[in-house]
Amino acid sequence: MKTTKIFICFSLLFVINKATAQQITTVEMQVTGLTCSMCSQATEKSLRSLSYVSDVSPDLNKNVFVVTFKKGSTVNLDQLNKKVKDAGFSVGKLEANMTFNQVKVDDQGQAIVGSSIYRFDNAKNQVLNGNVKVNVIDKNFISNSAFKQKSAVVKFDSYATGTGVVNGKKVRIYHLSI
Amino acid sequence: MTKKIMAIVLVFIGAFTKVGAQELYVFTEPASNMPSNSIAVRLTNEGMFEPQFNNRSIAEVMVGLNKNIMFHVQGFLSDFDGRYRVEGGSFYAKYRFLSLDATHSHFRAAAYGRLSASKRPTYTRDINLEGDNAGWQSGFVFTQLMHKLALSATLGYSQVFEQKSKQIAGAPQPDQMLNYSLSSGYLLLPFIYKNYNQPNFNLYFEVLGKTDPVHGNSYLDLAPALQLILNSKTRIDLGYRFQAAGNMPNRYLKNMYLARVEFNFFNALSKK
Numbered sequence: 521m522k523t524t525k526i527f528i529c530f531s532l533l534f535v536i537n538k539a540t541a542q543q544i545t546t547v548e549m550q551v552t553g554l555t556c557s558m559c560s561q562a563t564e565k566s567l568r569s570l571s572y573v574s575d576v577s578p579d580l581n582k583n584v585f586v587v588t589f590k591k592g593s594t595v596n597l598d599q600l601n602k603k604v605k606d607a608g609f610s611v612g613k614l615e616a617n618m619t620f621n622q623v624k625v626d627d628q629g630q631a632i633v634g635s636s637i638y639r640f641d642n643a644k645n646q647v648l649n650g651n652v653k654v655n656v657i658d659k660n661f662i663s664n665s666a667f668k669q670k671s672a673v674v675k676f677d678s679y680a681t682g683t684g685v686v687n688g689k690k691v692r693i694y695h696l697s698i
Numbered sequence: 699m700t701k702k703i704m705a706i707v708l709v710f711i712g713a714f715t716k717v718g719a720q721e722l723y724v725f726t727e728p729a730s731n732m733p734s735n736s737i738a739v740r741l742t743n744e745g746m747f748e749p750q751f752n753n754r755s756i757a758e759v760m761v762g763l764n765k766n767i768m769f770h771v772q773g774f775l776s777d778f779d780g781r782y783r784v785e786g787g788s789f790y791a792k793y794r795f796l797s798l799d800a801t802h803s804h805f806r807a808a809a810y811g812r813l814s815a816s817k818r819p820t821y822t823r824d825i826n827l828e829g830d831n832a833g834w835q836s837g838f839v840f841t842q843l844m845h846k847l848a849l850s851a852t853l854g855y856s857q858v859f860e861q862k863s864k865q866i867a868g869a870p871q872p873d874q875m876l877n878y879s880l881s882s883g884y885l886l887l888p889f890i891y892k893n894y895n896q897p898n899f900n901l902y903f904e905v906l907g908k909t910d911p912v913h914g915n916s917y918l919d920l921a922p923a924l925q926l927i928l929n930s931k932t933r934i935d936l937g938y939r940f941q942a943a944g945n946m947p948n949r950y951l952k953n954m955y956l957a958r959v960e961f962n963f964f965n966a967l968s969k970k
Binding site: 550552553554555556557558560561562563565566569580581583605606607608609610612663664 | 722930
């Protein structure tokens with residue numbers, strides 16, 4: 521029994537260790553505008569057409585879709601959003617499980633991970649490590665009314681468009697909330 | 699006449715504000731579109747028993763081109779003029795221009811257009827671009843979904859292509875027509891979703907009206923329908939429409955049943 525437990529713990533450790541190789545492991549999406557199972561099915565099939573999606577698990581009553589990604593794959597949150605739109609619906613909330621490895625959030629709230637740029641509305645001057653749940657607060661990732669409210673509070677000039685100039689280049693910037 | 703129609707519409711609105719529905723209407727189209735890159739195939743049979751049994755079969759392919767544009771291509775066959783034969787076809791396109799989504803609810807607005815061809819002779823002012831007439835139609839649809847209830851309104855205008863050779867001498871002839879409808883749908887089952895394989899059972903009630911803007915002739919139909927959705931992709935409709943009020947001589951589709959099966963192929967067109 522004890523050996524089994526140790527083995528499970530060890531395996532878990534292994535799994536977690538592996539996960540550090542990628543940034544986003546799972547995403548929990550609230551999809552809005554739908555109530556029928558045919559609509560949910562259409563949304564799920566649309567999401568599954570992305571090559572890096574390994575599993576989609578829907579809660580048909582809450583219209584929440586948990587999307588799991590293939591190991592080591594690069595996840596594009598805008599593409600996920602587009603797939604929901606393609607099915608005819610919208611994203612009302614998106615919570616991503618992200619794995620950080622000594623990622624520094626600077627005094628402005630910006631963090632650069634590889635080629636991805638994140639700006640946090642509620643974190644600065646800190647180092648992110650391990651699994652962190654973040655909410656994407658960009659336009660079309662939250663309801664229109666929530667975006668309007670956030671726009672009044674979030675200070676980044678990049679927030680309105682989701683893009684900005686970093687190191688002389690215009691890039692996509694995801695705005696996150698921890 | 700107008701008073702009677704108003705009364706029926708009011709009763710209808712009153713009766714349905716309390717119950718809940720879905721928006722895959724049987725006799726009209728909702729403002730919502732099909733998912734993009736999806737295809738659906740429909741087979742419909744409609745007919746009436748008076749004065750004698752006649753029926754029409756409709757073969758239909760529906761394509762979701764992108765999230766805002768979809769179109770239908772239809773072929774019509776019937777025995778309304780004797781032997782069962784191909785009588786025409788129709789192209790219908792819909793553009794969704796407004797979409798406001800919230801949890802378990804949405805409001806959508808769309809514009810639509812239709813072009814139809816038909817071999818049938820004309821003998822009434824009524825216009826039916828799904829088989830009976832050649833012409834065009836255009837209009838707007840507004841759909842509000844509130845959890846289990848969906849309400850939808852359509853307003854359209856149609857005009858026939860004049861074909862002298864098809865006109866029956868001495869009979870009234872079609873020219874233009876206003877069409878309007880109010881539809882409601884209610885999701886009856888399941889109460890709680892567990893998986894995609896649970897059958898969905900929807901109940902519909904639609905009020906369908908037409909008015910000839912030149913001569914003032916009108917009719918108003920009540921159309922209840924049942925719908926079963928299997929495995930979240932196969933849809934079966936059973937409906938009946940009957941005239942509640944009207945003064946349009948020789949009108950089409952009076953007191954008619956409708957039976958339909960639809961198969962959905964999600965993402966059939968997406969290049970993976």
